[in-house]
Amino acid sequence: MARPPTLLFISSDDDPVAWRANLAAAMPGLEMRVWPETGDPAEIDAALVWRHPPGVLRRFPNLKLIVNIGAGVDYVLADPDLPPGVPVARIVDDMLTQAMTQYVVLHVLALHRRMPEIAAAQRAARWRYFHPPAASETRVGLLGLGRLGQDAAAMLARFGFPLRGWSRTPKTLPGIECRAGLDGLPGFLAGCDILVALLPQTPATENLMDAARFAQLPRGAAFVNAGRGRLVVETDLLAALDSGQLRHATLDVFLEEPLPPEHPFWRHPKVTVTPHNAAAADPRGAAEQVAANLRRVLAGQAPFNAVDPARGY
Numbered sequence: 001m002a003r004p005p006t007l008l009f010i011s012s013d014d015d016p017v018a019w020r021a022n023l024a025a026a027m028p029g030l031e032m033r034v035w036p037e038t039g040d041p042a043e044i045d046a047a048l049v050w051r052h053p054p055g056v057l058r059r060f061p062n063l064k065l066i067v068n069i070g071a072g073v074d075y076v077l078a079d080p081d082l083p084p085g086v087p088v089a090r091i092v093d094d095m096l097t098q099a100m101t102q103y104v105v106l107h108v109l110a111l112h113r114r115m116p117e118i119a120a121a122q123r124a125a126r127w128r129y130f131h132p133p134a135a136s137e138t139r140v141g142l143l144g145l146g147r148l149g150q151d152a153a154a155m156l157a158r159f160g161f162p163l164r165g166w167s168r169t170p171k172t173l174p175g176i177e178c179r180a181g182l183d184g185l186p187g188f189l190a191g192c193d194i195l196v197a198l199l200p201q202t203p204a205t206e207n208l209m210d211a212a213r214f215a216q217l218p219r220g221a222a223f224v225n226a227g228r229g230r231l232v233v234e235t236d237l238l239a240a241l242d243s244g245q246l247r248h249a250t251l252d253v254f255l256e257e258p259l260p261p262e263h264p265f266w267r268h269p270k271v272t273v274t275p276h277n278a279a280a281a282d283p284r285g286a287a288e289q290v291a292a293n294l295r296r297v298l299a300g301q302a303p304f305n306a307v308d309p310a311r312g313y
């Protein structure tokens, strides 16, 4: 009798019970094993992973697919011992996209309406009036115009913000002034009153936002990072906040996560910290595509939403 398709789940941040239930519904007969209980390594067809221990995926000689439980695959690609030739797919999912768009809209509106300054005034029992600004006065820029950046931009457009976006390859998108590549970056940054980073972490994007790039923003701009911590030189960001070049930073992602208790971001008056919870893959939305991708690789087809390891996303 043929053995059932078998998937190994490796994550200490995600709920294996919920994944098991949703995968069973999406692919009846699927066997799911939870790391470190792998059973016979030769039976593992696919690995569903978030921050797996580096090197372990080499142990499965018949592995045909690695699925990252999330949109950003930097944790997977950072493994120097990935099994060669096994495709890596990421989650591209409406629930995750909606959550990220909620996060971006929430924080762009808060920054546009000066909520950090108003909250600080309340803590000091001070009546500090800010005239409600028009959306047309606040130019919002998106670093990254992928699945998440484009969805957030479409929602922000409804509020009337002038929008611009930056990507690796040139794009034409309705209602968004698009720039591409490093040559296009200074001009892009110069027109962002609120800058939202939704880039993947790759060798080309690490440390992108350094002192020189913060200096290219208009003085008093605000920054939101929902991409990855390594996009930013944290000491340069702190210096830009302290000098007044930036008026506020809202940060969901950090060089070190969890953010250590002694980190200056926690207590900085111009920083809002959120615990890397802008968006997350949810098995209710994502199990179906994991099952579909497993069916595809078992049939000898390439998976959907595969990433290019050479490009890094």
Ligand code: NDP
Residues within 6 Å of the ligand: 070, 071, 072, 073, 100, 143, 144, 145, 146, 147, 148, 149, 166, 167, 168, 169, 170, 181, 198, 199, 200, 201, 202, 204, 205, 226, 227, 228, 252, 253, 276, 277, 278, 279, 280, 313
């Ligand atoms: P996509 O792969 O769909 O889009 C990535 C975008 O970044 C593309 O527009 C791409 O350009 C652009 N890009 C990549 N490299 C460069 C570069 N060197 N220069 C300029 N632009 C570049 O990713 P998603 O939109 O799905 O996700 C983006 C990131 O968001 C994830 O990689 C992850 O790090 C982060 N994320 C964070 C979460 C959180 O909870 N904080 C949750 C989910 C995701 P091009 O279009 O030309 O290819």
Ligand code: OXD
Residues within 6 Å of the ligand: 069, 070, 071, 072, 073, 279, 280, 281
């Ligand atoms: C992701 C994340 O990449 O949660 O999906 O950060």
